Amino acid sequence: MTTPNRSTPNRREVIKSVSAISAMGALSSSVMADDRDAAAAGEAAGQSAPSLIREENAKPGSRDWQLTRVRLDSRDSVRAAKIEGYCSRQSVAAGESIDIMVSTDPAQEYVIEIFRTGYYGGRGARLMTKLGPFDGIVQPTPRRGEKRLRECTWAPAVTLTIPDDWPSGVYLGRLTTTTDSTGFGYWQNYVVFIVRDDRPADILLQCSDNTWQAYNQWPDNDSVYTHPQGNQGPWADVSFDRPYGMYPQIFENPQTIGSGEWLCFEFPLAYWLEKHGYDVTYCSNSDMLTPDRGLKCKTFISNGHDEYWDIRQYHSVVQLRDAGVSLMFLSGNSVCWVSPFRASAHGRDNRILFRGGPYGGDHKWAELREQQHGPFPHRGPDEGYLMGSRNVEPVNGGGDWVCASPDHWIFEGTGMKQDEAIPGLIGWEYHGDPPSDIAGLEIVGTGTALQGGVNPQTWTSTIYPGPHGNFVFNASTIWWCQGLASPPGHWLPWSHWSRPHGPDDRVQQITHNLLRRAIGKGG
Incomplete structure (x- = not known):
């Protein structure tokens, strides 16, 4: 594993921080706690936990989880290099670890807030933990390789071990700089990952993240559609080891910077399913x-x-x-x-x-x-x-x-x-x-x-x-x-x-x- 930068907490500190935030967000009702314990026991026994989504969405949602201040490198760019990042895996299970890679240009301090997207009384997401602050570094833009592949080999900012009480879902990590040399305040971006589980459930919702990556043009017009030979051939490779740029088709939505196509086309279904208490669990294309x-x-x-x-x-x-x-x-x-x-x-x-x-x-x-x-x-x-x-x-x-x-x-x-x-x-x-x-x-x-x-x-x-x-x-x-x-x-x-x-x-x-x-x- 690549060594984190000098301000990155060790794994014990990360687990302690995540556990503390999770405990703070838990429901105080002893009845609900008993239900959660029963659900967890059922999962461990390979049984379904049909009340899990209802219980999760009874927890308070976040008023502030969207991107507020974003800045593309240029009007014609999809990249927001002030702060950007990606994750080492498309999906991760509770108890497993995921690396979050971040670059800031110029080097500056930042924090990472992890949100689970869902219904949450109409707010759309819940804060699961906050990590940092970290001292940002400028990480290298990879050169185009064979078949125009852009594959980052960035040092991780932090290794996050997923707590046992984080339900399956689509998670957004909001990256926010805390200082900016231009004097205009903070800048933001997302990273996205899926928490999966292995429990029996009524509904398995597959995210279309292969397609997110196929259309991703980060850093400079680099997708399966932008090869000089044409936009429909087998000529270009794309890697998940790079940030998601802003979604490049049909409309310009700044909320897509770093989040793939999740907020474009897919989140309304998850939001609606969780609103109605359906027993849903999530996976990536690669989990199938x-x-x-x-x-x-x-x-x-x-x-x-x-x-x-x-x-x-x-x-x-x-x-x-x-x-x-x-x-x-x-x-x-x-x-x-x-x-x-x-x-x-x-x-x-x-x-x-x-x-x-x-x-x-x-x-x-x-x-x-x-x-x-x-x-x-x-x-x-x-x-x-x-x-x-x-x-x-x-x-x-x-x-x-x-x-x-x-x-x-x-x-x-x-x-x-x-x-x-x-x-x-x-x-x-x-x-x-x-x-x-x-x-x-x-x-x-x-x-x-x-x-x-x-x-x-x-x-x-x-x-x-x-x-x-x-x-x-x-x-x-x-x-x-x-x-x-x-x-x-x-x-x-x-x-x-x-x-x-x-x-x-x-x-x-x-x-x-x-x-x-x-x-x-x-x-």
């Missing part, structure tokens, strides 16, 4: 290379913009379906590109990926991709036979989500009628062209999306039965979760002259219907 985690849950959710999957993820999720786990693709452009992982320069597994080739099998979409961009080293199966609907050409655009089967059980309680539209919910990418030979497949929504306001494409939302009373639902839009909630730190996106309108009671009711059927509480 085997089916083990998902087999302990009743439903698996693909969330937001879930484009890049290692082939092992695909086979894992097929096994979940075949074992009776319901699948919900509340996402768009999903399972689109085979993205093989490899280890980092430090030997850490699953830290580098690239666009290895299209999913699609012999489907015309995959063939078109290879005709346009040349041969790829990998080809994946036809994702339509997993999701019920495929990636199509063009895959991006905007439109309304239109009801095609109002008598279907997913619409119970919505009052929706044939051809009734939910404005702007299709975007910014979607699915279509469902396979015709999946037994029991039903089209529950369909309509037209327009690319750039002109090029039409048919999108299709589907559902089909699994082999054990389970089902596979495909919402066919990245923006489905925009119809569930609009939490703090989240901005409504827009693209292709179309935009979602925000929370909609019909989207909420459809999602309740799906989840209650999936976890055995309705239908």
Whole structure:
């Protein structure tokens, strides 16, 4: 392990600090304490803890967890080098350690506040601990390596051991300078990581962090889309060992600096699930290379913009379906590109990926991709036979989500009628062209999306039965979760002259219907 800088506390000090903050944030009620102890005992025995999320969200949220002062290096940059950082792992379990790497330019003092994102009475996050202050140092910008790889080898600022009482969730570390040589005060940025667990749960929510990294352009126009040979080939590698720059597509949201696409497209779902007390646990794309985690849950959710999957993820999720786990693709452009992982320069597994080739099998979409961009080293199966609907050409655009089967059980309680539209919910990418030979497949929504306001494409939302009373639902839009909630730190996106309108009671009711059927509480 790289030695921390001179002001970094040792591991014993970090654990003591984290434990103290966790104790301060605990509920005082002895009844709630007894419930937590019972839940912990249940987890240790491999049992579910269905009240865990309700208990966690009963704790006080933070009024101040968002980024307030951010500064990009230039108007055309995605980088905020005043302070920036990254984590040594995509996900970490309680009792395990994660390194947080930080650079400040110029060198200056800073602190790190760790927040868990959730509902928390509408505040959206809870402070878990505060670390520092630390003496910042300027860490080197890596040169472009083979396949334009940018891989940082920064010294860690701190090694954080995750306390046993930190629930699974998506965690943001807010980096804040305490001094600034320009005289303009402090600057901020995020780091992001997932805390996972291994307990049985009703819902496993997969974050789309492979896609966050594929689009990440840090430090200087460096992503899988920015190679001089073109933006769709297998030519560029990207590493998780680097900060997240500001999200570079469709809208400029300063809250995305350092946080990937979590606050863009995915947080509204987590916020809504936790608001309603659903028993949810979280994982990264890299946690789904085997089916083990998902087999302990009743439903698996693909969330937001879930484009890049290692082939092992695909086979894992097929096994979940075949074992009776319901699948919900509340996402768009999903399972689109085979993205093989490899280890980092430090030997850490699953830290580098690239666009290895299209999913699609012999489907015309995959063939078109290879005709346009040349041969790829990998080809994946036809994702339509997993999701019920495929990636199509063009895959991006905007439109309304239109009801095609109002008598279907997913619409119970919505009052929706044939051809009734939910404005702007299709975007910014979607699915279509469902396979015709999946037994029991039903089209529950369909309509037209327009690319750039002109090029039409048919999108299709589907559902089909699994082999054990389970089902596979495909919402066919990245923006489905925009119809569930609009939490703090989240901005409504827009693209292709179309935009979602925000929370909609019909989207909420459809999602309740799906989840209650999936976890055995309705239908």
